[in-house]
Amino acid sequence: MTIFSKFKIAALAAGIAFTVALPAAQADEQYFPLQSYRVGPYAAGGTGFFGGFIDYLNLINTRDGGVNGVKLTWSEAETQYEVERGVEAYERLKSNPNVAAWNPLSVGIAYAMIDRITADKVPLITINHGRTDSTDGRVFPYVFPLLLNPYSETSGIVNYIAGKEGGLENLKGKKIVVLYHGSPYGKETIPIYELLAQKYGFELQQIEVPHPGNEQQSQWLTIRRAKPDYVVLRGWGVMNPVALKTAAKTGFPVDHIIGNVWSNSEEDAIPAGEAAKGYTAITTQASGAEYPVVKEIVKTLYDAGKGNLEDKNRIGSVYHNLGIVNGILNVEAIRIAQEKFGKRTLTGDEVRWGFEHLQLDPARVEALGAKGLFHSINVTWDNHEGNGYVTFQQWDGKKWNVVSDWIAPDWALLRPIIEKSSEAYAAEKGIKLRTAEDAETATN
Amino acid sequence: MSDFDWLFFIEVLVGGLLSGVMYSLVAIGFVLIYKTSGVLNFAQGAMLLFAALTFVSLTERGVPFALAFAITFAIMVVIGIAIERTVLRPLTNKPPITLFMATLGLSYVIEGAAQLIWGTQVHGLDLGIEDLPFDVGGVFISQFDIFAAVVAAGMVAALSAFFRYTRIGLGFRAVADDQFAALAIGLRLPWIWATVWAAAGLVALVAGLLWGARVGVQFSLSLIVLKALPVLVLGGFDSILGAIVGGLLIGATEKLAEVYIGEYFGGGIEGWFAYVVALAFLLVRPSGLFGQKLVERV
Numbered sequence: 010m011t012i013f014s015k016f017k018i019a020a021l022a023a024g025i026a027f028t029v030a031l032p033a034a035q036a037d038e039q040y041f042p043l044q045s046y047r048v049g050p051y052a053a054g055g056t057g058f059f060g061g062f063i064d065y066l067n068l069i070n071t072r073d074g075g076v077n078g079v080k081l082t083w084s085e086a087e088t089q090y091e092v093e094r095g096v097e098a099y100e101r102l103k104s105n106p107n108v109a110a111w112n113p114l115s116v117g118i119a120y121a122m123i124d125r126i127t128a129d130k131v132p133l134i135t136i137n138h139g140r141t142d143s144t145d146g147r148v149f150p151y152v153f154p155l156l157l158n159p160y161s162e163t164s165g166i167v168n169y170i171a172g173k174e175g176g177l178e179n180l181k182g183k184k185i186v187v188l189y190h191g192s193p194y195g196k197e198t199i200p201i202y203e204l205l206a207q208k209y210g211f212e213l214q215q216i217e218v219p220h221p222g223n224e225q226q227s228q229w230l231t232i233r234r235a236k237p238d239y240v241v242l243r244g245w246g247v248m249n250p251v252a253l254k255t256a257a258k259t260g261f262p263v264d265h266i267i268g269n270v271w272s273n274s275e276e277d278a279i280p281a282g283e284a285a286k287g288y289t290a291i292t293t294q295a296s297g298a299e300y301p302v303v304k305e306i307v308k309t310l311y312d313a314g315k316g317n318l319e320d321k322n323r324i325g326s327v328y329h330n331l332g333i334v335n336g337i338l339n340v341e342a343i344r345i346a347q348e349k350f351g352k353r354t355l356t357g358d359e360v361r362w363g364f365e366h367l368q369l370d371p372a373r374v375e376a377l378g379a380k381g382l383f384h385s386i387n388v389t390w391d392n393h394e395g396n397g398y399v400t401f402q403q404w405d406g407k408k409w410n411v412v413s414d415w416i417a418p419d420w421a422l423l424r425p426i427i428e429k430s431s432e433a434y435a436a437e438k439g440i441k442l443r444t445a446e447d448a449e450t451a452t453n
Numbered sequence: 454m455s456d457f458d459w460l461f462f463i464e465v466l467v468g469g470l471l472s473g474v475m476y477s478l479v480a481i482g483f484v485l486i487y488k489t490s491g492v493l494n495f496a497q498g499a500m501l502l503f504a505a506l507t508f509v510s511l512t513e514r515g516v517p518f519a520l521a522f523a524i525t526f527a528i529m530v531v532i533g534i535a536i537e538r539t540v541l542r543p544l545t546n547k548p549p550i551t552l553f554m555a556t557l558g559l560s561y562v563i564e565g566a567a568q569l570i571w572g573t574q575v576h577g578l579d580l581g582i583e584d585l586p587f588d589v590g591g592v593f594i595s596q597f598d599i600f601a602a603v604v605a606a607g608m609v610a611a612l613s614a615f616f617r618y619t620r621i622g623l624g625f626r627a628v629a630d631d632q633f634a635a636l637a638i639g640l641r642l643p644w645i646w647a648t649v650w651a652a653a654g655l656v657a658l659v660a661g662l663l664w665g666a667r668v669g670v671q672f673s674l675s676l677i678v679l680k681a682l683p684v685l686v687l688g689g690f691d692s693i694l695g696a697i698v699g700g701l702l703i704g705a706t707e708k709l710a711e712v713y714i715g716e717y718f719g720g721g722i723e724g725w726f727a728y729v730v731a732l733a734f735l736l737v738r739p740s741g742l743f744g745q746k747l748v749e750r751v
Contacts, residue, residue, distance in 0.1 A: 048565065050672040052573030191721040219724030221676055223668050226468040227711035227723060233593075234461055247673040250575075254667065258584050258595045276575040280669020284584065320574065 039076070039343060039354055041066065041083040042102035044113040049089030050221075051246060053276040054328050058114050059085070060317040061332020062339075064306045067317070069340055071309050076343050077352040082107075092117040099125065107354045110134050110339055110364075116194045119152075127151050130452055131357030132342075132364050136335050137162075137270050137293055141197065144394040145431035146365065147442040151357075153364050155338055156293045156386060156397030157418075159197045160427065162270050164418035165399040166291055167205050170239050170267065172413070181210035186232050188252060189243040191219045194271075198243065201426070208422075222248025229259040242290075243269045249277035250285070257284035264289065267401075274327040278404040286406045291399050294334045294383045296409045298325030301378030302333060327409065334383050341377070342367045350453065358452040365390045365448055384415045390448035396420055464592045465712050466705055471598035473704020474605045478663060479681040480688065480696035481609070482656040488629040488691045489649045490541065492552040498678030499563035500654060504529055505661030506567050509576045509670045522658070529654025532563075534647045542643060564675055576670040580662060601663045608659055609693060612652065621648050629691065683731035689744020698742060703727045 043062070046055035066081045075081055084105070086098035095118030099111070110132040113119055119135045123143075126133045127150070135143070136155045143152035157165075170185065171177040187202050189195035199215055206213035214235055216228050222244060229252075232240060240261065242252050249272045256266060268277065268290030275296075278285040298307065303325050310316045311324065323329055346355050346363025355363070367388040369377070374385055388395035398415035435442060479501065486494040504525055511521035540555050582600045586593035616622035624645050627635040636642055661670075664677055680703075688699025707723040707730075715722045740746050 048568050048573065050676075052568065052672065053575045056573055191724070215720075217719070217721030219721040221673050223664075223673060223677065224472060224680070224723065226472050227465060227708040227715075230461070230465055230468060230708075231712055234458075247668050247671060250669045251667070254584055258586055258593075258597070260586055260593060276671075280575055280577045280671065282577045282579055319572065323574075 037075070037079045037354055038082050038107055039079050039109045040105050040107045041081065041109055041339070042099070042105060042111060043083050043085045044088045044095045044098040044102070044111070044115070044118060045085045046088050046090045048087060051090040054274065055090065055114070056318070057274070057323060057326055057328025058332040058335070060323070061329040062112065062336045063317040064310055065333045065336025065340065067315060068306050068309055071315070072305070076340055077347050079343070079347070079352065079354055081340070088113070088115070088118060090115055092121050096121050103129065108357055109343060109355070109360050110357070112335060112339070123149070123152060129357060130361065132361045134335065134339065136331065136338070138194070142427050142431035142434060144392060144427050146389070146391040146393045146448065148431040148435045148440055149393065150443055150448070151361055153388065153393045155388070155395055156383070157270060157399065158394045160201045160423045161394060161397070161418035161420065162291060162399070163198045163201045163205065164423060165416055166241055166267055166269065167209070168416055168418065169291070169401050169413060171209070172416070177209055183239070184212040184214070184235065184237040185239045185241060186235060186237040187213070187215045187241045187243060188228060188232070189215060189217055190222060190245045190248055191217045192245070194245065195243055204426070218244070218248055221246060223251055225251050225255040229255040229261065232261060233259045238265065240266045241269065242266055242272045244272040244277070250280035253278070253281035253284045253288055263287045267291070273402065283406070285404050288404045289401050289412065292327065292402055293397050293399055294330045295381055295400060295411050296325060296327045296330055296402065300380070300382040302337070302382065303330070305378060306333065330382060334379070337377055337379060338367060338386065341369060350451070356451070356453050362451040364388055367395060390443070390445055460591050465708050467592060467594060469705035469708030470701050471595065471602055471704070472708065473700040473702065474598070474602045475663065475667070476680045476684045476704055477697045477700030478601070478605050478608070478656070478660040479677050480684040480700055481612070481693055482653045482660065483681060483685055484691060484693050484696050485649050485653045485656065489625060490646055491549060492541070492556060493690065494653065495553065495556040495678065496560040496563055497653065497657060497681070498675040499560040499567070500529065500532070500657040501661040501664065501677060502672065502675040503532070503563050503567045504654065504658040505578070505665035505670045505674055506571045508658065508662060509578050509665065510571045513576065525658055526655060529658055530651040533650030533654045537643065537647045537650050541646060560675065564672070568672070573672070578662065578665040578670050580666045582666070584667070597667065604659065604663060608656065609697060612693065621645065625649060683727040685741070686731035687734050687741055689741030691745055692741070692743035695741055695743030703730065706730050
């Protein structure tokens with residue numbers, strides 16, 4: 010770590026927005042305000058994700074000269090994953106011109122921003138997280154839980170377990186425990202697990218772990234007594250390695266623990282040591298540095314000393330690759346919007362239009378150098394998740410290895426539940442449902 | 454009652470007691486500082502994080518275990534002395550709340566420094582003790598927890614011997630008893646404070662290694678203090694024995710509560726239940742089980 014980078018972290022810790030690429034009010038620039046977290050309890054995830062995101066933006070600038078000549082710029086403000094700091098960062102950064110989209114990677118900050126970004130008409134990207142009903146673009150025009158919302162994640166996990174048992178019909182009579190983080194994020198999937206248990210006939214027990222989750226003895230003794238066939242780990246931060254260690258301590262087989270999308274990183278497995286060997290977790294993007302786009306980032310940026318990660322060993326890690334995929338989705342949304350509105354700096358609403366037409370099939374994903382990194386996405390004006398596919402990876406003690414095909418969640422089953430929730434939200438807030446026609450126009 | 458699973462009850466109880474030992478380890482660091490200077494050192498959690506992060510960063514760079522332990526201990530001693538010189542000494546005779554706020558600020562400084570120096574990555578820590586269960590008559594007991602309990606017992610014995618049989622220990626007890634009387638007979642208060650902060654650094658290092666091996670060496674180690682506070686309220690802020698007994702009581706109570714009555718509150722109650730017990734106890738016995746009763750002449 011250089012003195013400069015240490016100073017950068019210190020400055021970020023002090024809450025100083027650190028401009029990496031100048032967001033000056035110039036033509037042909039598109040600006041990303043980044044509410045990052047590089048210090049504090051969740052810094053490991055924050056440095057990986059924002060590192061990957063910035064690496065991809067930097068690659069586009071360095072290799073392609075921007076998106077059709079439009080340079081990408083960004084600056085960071087430290088949030089330490091705290092909601093009030095995130096909102097403060099939003100207030101500070103929003104005055105910069107040419108804002109493309111917000112990407113806070115925080116459920117709490119995202120929730121706090123929904124009304125604000127809707128008034129601003131700028132997209133809010135909550136890749137793999139956020140409120141499930143924001144999938145419904147009729148009610149949430151500017152919110153995009155890209156690739157995977159919590160309900161799809163639940164369905165994907167249940168489908169994976171069914172696959173291991175030889176089919177959905179074999180879930181009948183099985184017992185699944187969901188061990189969830191004691192927070193709104195952790196509790197988000199309680200009703201959908203209940204619904205799926207009812208539909209497929211498996212027995213369900215949902216057990217809460219109080220935040221932060223560094224003590225789980227009683228929960229795992231309860232699990233041992235319940236003798237479930239599988240435990241789904243819906244954790245966050247320190248809760249994940251502690252769950253794996255306590256499972257080993259109480260004799261529960263690790264290969265019957267399935268982690269959710271925020272329990273799937275190296276940071277979750279490494280601290281658990283031997284206890285994590287054989288642990289399986291869901292993901293929307295594979296880890297590893299063998300994908301062409303990751304190789305290109307290494308060649309173009311890291312070999313030239315321009316990479317964002319301090320530790321090169323983290324290249325291709327789960328959070329780094331998630332950041333890269335997030336970069337691809339943001340950049341492609343801009344590219345698609347430029348096809349309609351012109352190859353120039355776009356307004357936030359025009360970028361929203363781009364996200365609502367973000368359709369990347371496997372062939373396009375391959376052309377972007379991301380074949381195998383993620384499957385595809387098909388966002389429409391009313392489906393802001395975009396039907397992302399999931400895969401499962403298993404920890405071998407050193408790295409994750411993909412152990413399943415790409416699996417589709419049961420979107421048809423989930424959609425009516427999502428619509429019911431979003432329509433209730435619309436009624437509560439007095440929001441008029443958008444139509445396809447409304448979505449086609451964009452403020453310039 | 455005939456259906457009551459006693460074996461499971463014993464398992465929960467034993468698990469809780471062993472978890473309580475881990476809380477006691479953190480609480481002892483608080484007690485050492487409080488006893489001599491009357492300061493509730495909120496930075497103890499940050500010191501624990503700093504010690505564990507320093508140790509694991511050194512071992513990952515190829516430094517042998519014993520040497521890494523010695524270097525980290527030396528660093529903790531230096532930090533302890535620096536805190537005494539730069540923070541506590543200038544604030545001598547200031548109200549306790551001022552000193553508490555100073556340690557609160559200190560905790561942020563130490564946390565920030567830890568991440569600045571050693572980075573933000575999460576580390577695994579293997580002390581060579583497997584965290585696997587062994588079966589005692591149908592009750593699963595963790596090898597690692599037994600090891601932690603033995604270490605805690607050893608540390609309490611060593612600290613007790615140090616403070617009972619050495620000159621510094623005698624001075625420590627004199628200061629704990631009456632600071633002004635200790636000064637009047639010529640004891641060097643700063644020297645004793647520095648020694649105590651160094652001892653608290655050692656406790657932070659040992660607790661940091663055990664907690665780090667259990668949950669990984671990461672930022673949330675500094676949140677472990679939240680587990681120690683109800684232990685201190687229950688056991689008394691100035692009693693090492695109180696920290697041990699308080700830890701055992703809190704550990705056992707919170708685990709039994711979570712398992713047996715948690716479902717009536719929607720689960721996940723152990724985080725706050727420990728504080729309910731501590732608060733209830735505070736109403737009955739404000740100085741804790743073993744804490745000194747404060748008598749002030751007015």
